[in-house]
Amino acid sequence: MLELIGISKTFNPGTLNQKVAIKDLSLKINDGDFITIIGSNGAGKSTLFNAIAGSFVTDSGRIVLDGKDITMLSDHKRARYIGRLFQDPMLGSAPGMSIEENLTLAAGKGGWFSRITKAERKAFKEKLSLLGMGLEDRLEQPVGLLSGGQRQALTLLMATYNPPKVLLLDEHTAALDPATADKVIELTKRIVEENHLTCLMITHNMHQALDLGNRLIMMDGGNIIFDAADEEKKALTTEDLLRKFRENAGKNLDNDRMLLS
Amino acid sequence: MPDFLAELFKLAPGALELGLINALVVLALFLSYTMLNVCDLSTDGCFTLGAAVGAMVALSGHPFLSIIAAMAAGMLSGLVVSFLQTKMGINSLLAGIIVNTGLYSVNILIMKNSSLVNLNKTETVFTLLKEKLKGTFLEGSYRIIIASVFVILVILFLSFFLRTRLGLAIRATGNNPAMVKASSINPAFTTIVGLCVANAFTALSGCLLAQNQKSANIDIGNGMVTVALASLLIGNVFLGKGKVTRRAIGAVLGAVVFRFVYAVALRFNMPASMLKLVSAVIVILAIFIPYAASQSSQVKRRMELKGGRKDA
Numbered sequence: 324m325l326e327l328i329g330i331s332k333t334f335n336p337g338t339l340n341q342k343v344a345i346k347d348l349s350l351k352i353n354d355g356d357f358i359t360i361i362g363s364n365g366a367g368k369s370t371l372f373n374a375i376a377g378s379f380v381t382d383s384g385r386i387v388l389d390g391k392d393i394t395m396l397s398d399h400k401r402a403r404y405i406g407r408l409f410q411d412p413m414l415g416s417a418p419g420m421s422i423e424e425n426l427t428l429a430a431g432k433g434g435w436f437s438r439i440t441k442a443e444r445k446a447f448k449e450k451l452s453l454l455g456m457g458l459e460d461r462l463e464q465p466v467g468l469l470s471g472g473q474r475q476a477l478t479l480l481m482a483t484y485n486p487p488k489v490l491l492l493d494e495h496t497a498a499l500d501p502a503t504a505d506k507v508i509e510l511t512k513r514i515v516e517e518n519h520l521t522c523l524m525i526t527h528n529m530h531q532a533l534d535l536g537n538r539l540i541m542m543d544g545g546n547i548i549f550d551a552a553d554e555e556k557k558a559l560t561t562e563d564l565l566r567k568f569r570e571n572a573g574k575n576l577d578n579d580r581m582l583l584s
Numbered sequence: 585m586p587d588f589l590a591e592l593f594k595l596a597p598g599a600l601e602l603g604l605i606n607a608l609v610v611l612a613l614f615l616s617y618t619m620l621n622v623c624d625l626s627t628d629g630c631f632t633l634g635a636a637v638g639a640m641v642a643l644s645g646h647p648f649l650s651i652i653a654a655m656a657a658g659m660l661s662g663l664v665v666s667f668l669q670t671k672m673g674i675n676s677l678l679a680g681i682i683v684n685t686g687l688y689s690v691n692i693l694i695m696k697n698s699s700l701v702n703l704n705k706t707e708t709v710f711t712l713l714k715e716k717l718k719g720t721f722l723e724g725s726y727r728i729i730i731a732s733v734f735v736i737l738v739i740l741f742l743s744f745f746l747r748t749r750l751g752l753a754i755r756a757t758g759n760n761p762a763m764v765k766a767s768s769i770n771p772a773f774t775t776i777v778g779l780c781v782a783n784a785f786t787a788l789s790g791c792l793l794a795q796n797q798k799s800a801n802i803d804i805g806n807g808m809v810t811v812a813l814a815s816l817l818i819g820n821v822f823l824g825k826g827k828v829t830r831r832a833i834g835a836v837l838g839a840v841v842f843r844f845v846y847a848v849a850l851r852f853n854m855p856a857s858m859l860k861l862v863s864a865v866i867v868i869l870a871i872f873i874p875y876a877a878s879q880s881s882q883v884k885r886r887m888e889l890k891g892g893r894k895d896a
Contacts, residue, residue: 397770398765399764399765399768399769399770399771400768402766402767402768403768406766407766413764414760414762414763415762415766416760416763417755417756417760417763418759418760419756419759420752420756420759421651424752424755424756425756425763427749427752428749428752428753428756428763428764428769429766429767429865431749431768433768434749435748435749435750435751436748436750437746437748437749438747438749448600471655481766482766518644528776564650580593582876
């Protein structure tokens, strides 16, 4: 279980550009929850992910993962428990290195001086073939040669190679063409289900937010303004979401990309 | 024409020997510049440090220890540079320049407040092998043999090391640091390890050059980073793509070719002092040409537009 207890983050405090990104936010995420997150521009969605992943230390509050306080743990140490995908497919893998070399680092097995073994190569091939993109035959090719969709699928595989306690997906299909995006979403669904992952997904696609997962969170002004789970979530429609937003935020939903989709 | 070829042939051993010794610095930059994506400007000072430490330890009567001591000193220098950039928030270029400046004083201190150490009568690995080979057909090749052995050892080490998990992490640090963090590895750690290893090779090169030419002076490393970078980029032209081992061999080839071309230019009465200008120009061209190629379509389009406007 991941618990956020009253976390806050203000950027550029004391300057003209002061921006309260998250304000006294508390959230309990149960094991196996698949939460979709929607919200207006600048609602604090990505900041929330940065706080969970440890990109910065929050100004106040605590973050507790499975009973362990990780508030002060640095980002690379948290990466052991928290996997993350970004909107930009280029961010998750090293373009100048081969697919198997990238996977070796993601797998993180063996000592510092261990090298890729035959067994590992076999395991990589098996996992890659599940992506259905033919990457299993391209183990030695540099990742830089892959398409955006292939790279994002590879990143998904890397982030979940050792199933993390929490998987953070920050609009990870937003930069892909619709067909590829659908494919990556299907993969995401399958990998999350197979590994019983606890997952948070930011999306600007309201249908996606409604279709996927068992829980939906709406954010505005650095806090959570609506949180629906299970049966309540299943009954929601896009109209409900827009209405809820108006009621709880006191304004119309102003995510420009969301209104277009 | 046969005369000309004979002349070239005479130049070859000297160029090969200096090329191979320089190749060790080029391999150091292959690790720091190509793999880790850090331009380590402490290279000049570190090279001199290796020469100074190697010379002093050899003077004290320990020819083999001198090589180990020089490499250890280089590692220490790399540790300082990487510590400055990863733990003290100093820009990586600046960190190199700062350490380079500091090393000048350190090197003078090591050479006992002198700017020149003479090794004319000192026992070194070179003199030892020379005696061993006396009377055999390899008598004249002892310099090349020593330089080759070290180059081969370093290539073997790198082609093993860069395929280990630590080596992969170092390569990924230069490629995509965010991905290294996502793999639960601290990029500060990989940067420190990479620069320590690279600087050990730089210092080894300095140590060997000093012992080869039987003197170490405070200027021995001046401009070395540019010369090595030029060699590295020449090597990229020949063997710049593919597996790590292939590219490392390319780096060595670049160093030898660079030295050979330089030797030929000297033969045709180019002043020796031109070495650094030539290497500076090579570095500029080697970086500019790929850039220009990548921009060419834009430039072409701009020219077309300009032309079009004139016609209208």
